[in-house]
Amino acid sequence: MEEVAQSSHAGLVEKVANYLREHIVMDHFQPGQRLPERTLAVELQVSRTPLREALKILATEGLVVISPHRGAVVAEVSPADIKEKSYVLSVLEQAAAELTCINASDDDIAELQALHYEMKACFLRRDRQNYFRLNQEIHNRIVALSGNSTLIDMHANLSRQLYRVRYLSNQKNEKWATAMEEHEAIMAALEARDTERVGRELRNHLGKTWVKYAHGEPVE
Amino acid sequence: MEEVAQSSHAGLVEKVANYLREHIVMDHFQPGQRLPERTLAVELQVSRTPLREALKILATEGLVVISPHRGAVVAEVSPADIKEKSYVLSVLEQAAAELTCINASDDDIAELQALHYEMKACFLRRDRQNYFRLNQEIHNRIVALSGNSTLIDMHANLSRQLYRVRYLSNQKNEKWATAMEEHEAIMAALEARDTERVGRELRNHLGKTWVKYAHGEPVE
DNA sequence: GCGCCAAGAATGGCATACCATTTTCGCTCT
DNA sequence: AGAGCGAAAATGGTATGCCATTCTTGGCGC
Numbered sequence: 405m406e407e408v409a410q411s412s413h414a415g416l417v418e419k420v421a422n423y424l425r426e427h428i429v430m431d432h433f434q435p436g437q438r439l440p441e442r443t444l445a446v447e448l449q450v451s452r453t454p455l456r457e458a459l460k461i462l463a464t465e466g467l468v469v470i471s472p473h474r475g476a477v478v479a480e481v482s483p484a485d486i487k488e489k490s491y492v493l494s495v496l497e498q499a500a501a502e503l504t505c506i507n508a509s510d511d512d513i514a515e516l517q518a519l520h521y522e523m524k525a526c527f528l529r530r531d532r533q534n535y536f537r538l539n540q541e542i543h544n545r546i547v548a549l550s551g552n553s554t555l556i557d558m559h560a561n562l563s564r565q566l567y568r569v570r571y572l573s574n575q576k577n578e579k580w581a582t583a584m585e586e587h588e589a590i591m592a593a594l595e596a597r598d599t600e601r602v603g604r605e606l607r608n609h610l611g612k613t614w615v616k617y618a619h620g621e622p623v624e
Numbered sequence: 625m626e627e628v629a630q631s632s633h634a635g636l637v638e639k640v641a642n643y644l645r646e647h648i649v650m651d652h653f654q655p656g657q658r659l660p661e662r663t664l665a666v667e668l669q670v671s672r673t674p675l676r677e678a679l680k681i682l683a684t685e686g687l688v689v690i691s692p693h694r695g696a697v698v699a700e701v702s703p704a705d706i707k708e709k710s711y712v713l714s715v716l717e718q719a720a721a722e723l724t725c726i727n728a729s730d731d732d733i734a735e736l737q738a739l740h741y742e743m744k745a746c747f748l749r750r751d752r753q754n755y756f757r758l759n760q761e762i763h764n765r766i767v768a769l770s771g772n773s774t775l776i777d778m779h780a781n782l783s784r785q786l787y788r789v790r791y792l793s794n795q796k797n798e799k800w801a802t803a804m805e806e807h808e809a810i811m812a813a814l815e816a817r818d819t820e821r822v823g824r825e826l827r828n829h830l831g832k833t834w835v836k837y838a839h840g841e842p843v844e
Numbered sequence: 845g846c847g848c849c850a851a852g853a854a855t856g857g858c859a860t861a862c863c864a865t866t867t868t869c870g871c872t873c874t
Numbered sequence: 875a876g877a878g879c880g881a882a883a884a885t886g887g888t889a890t891g892c893c894a895t896t897c898t899t900g901g902c903g904c
Binding site (some may be wrong): 414415416453455456460461463464465472485488489491492495496499552553554555558562 | 634635653676677679680681684685692705708709711712715716719733754772773774775778
Binding site for chain 3 (some may be wrong): 693
């Protein structure tokens with residue numbers, strides 16, 4: 405395995421944590437997969453100590469589960485978990501969008517609009533990959549513009565835990581057109597600075613996106 | 625210092641983490657206070673390894689801040705932080721209350737009512753200590769009854785970070801009577817199973833409670 | 845042949861030792 | 875006397891080793 409590469413003057417545990425986070429989120433480590441300390445340590449060319457500390461962090465973040473004397477495994481996300489986490493995510497994102505609607509500058513909104521139209525172009529070209537990327541970026545930016553760093557952090561955290569599911573969902577979403585329309589509605593409300601409507605549209609949008617997975621077949 | 629006592633067969637890091645968490649939340653460690661590894665380790669009669677892992681966990685939870693090569697200090701909560709975190713807390717609690725309003729059994733609601741009247745008794749006796757305790761318990765129970773464990777965990781986390789502030793606030797709150805009335809309104813809405821109203825009343829209640837501290841003098 | 849038990853291998857938990865960086869404090873030089 | 879510099883002490887960062895627990899596997903008995 406390649407070695408840990410990362411912004412140089414950060415502590416080793418941060419590098420390791422970021423590395424593992426990335427690979428878990430990107431599904432290079434499957435849920436349920438064991439993460440043996442010694443093996444991983446030699447693969448990452450670090451000792452067990454920073455690796456263990458990194459695993460504790462990821463456990464606190466909910467990306468891995470550590471059982472006493474049985475080690476760390478990549479967290480499995482059950483349909484029930486998806487439902488729960490998605491609900492909270494939508495609550496947070498609604499709150500953030502309302503703040504953004506109030507706080508964001510006109511330029512910020514314009515940039516969101518630009519991203520939105522880029523995304524629409526991807527939709528028309530049936531470019532699911534870039535559509536997904538831009539969709540993520542728009543949602544993240546809306547939250548970022550809220551200016552509430554606590555909200556931003558918590559959202560990012562939850563978002564990571566759902567990234568894999570979201571990615572899979574994007575690949576086989578039949579109601580793509582509907583989602584696109586909802587996005588239009590959200591952007592329109594944002595442009596109109598209609599706080600209450602932004603919140604409502606966003607919550608509706610997110611609610612729909614996940615419900616089918618929350619009730620559906622196992623994700624694995 | 626006394627030694628770490630805890631449910632016996634849990635890992636050392638959990639014991640240490642719980643111990644430190646408790647003391648930080650209870651304000652036995654002041655914000656900004658340094659937490660030197662070696663010193664703490666001998667006080668707690670553990671080695672530095674589990675202590676470090678515990679500190680990483682607390683850092684992820686936001687209770688301590690770790691700077692590279694400078695160690696861990698108890699997190700300071702600036703007025704801006706209080707404002708941010710309180711806002712998110714109110715959002716989460718509103719969402720939880722709405723779920724509770726739908727999901728809770730009549731017995732659950734009755735128990736909440738009972739606690740509420742116990743609290744009112746404390747109010748009439750001007751017993752701030754027990755009023756505070758019951759108030760906390762009611763809020764926590766409302767969240768617990770939501771049944772969404774993600775929501776519960778996140779709320780508990782934020783709640784801890786604000787515990788100290790909340791405690792201080794309770795001691796010198798002049799608008800005690802108003803808060804009490806708002807609680808009555810919340811309970812009434814809960815009893816009536818009026819979801820939207822529960823959310824609104826709760827959000828209003830929490831908003832008021834903190835705003836004064838968010839804008840007020842430094843908390844230290 | 846199947847299941848159970850025991851011994852050894854594997855793995856995580858904790859302690860300790862050593863290294864790197866930072867801080868502190870005293871000395872010197874101006 | 876004060877500012878700056880340097881060495882030593884303090885402190886965090888990482889690596890390693892040993893112990894406890896768990897998993898695995900091979901053999902024995904039913």
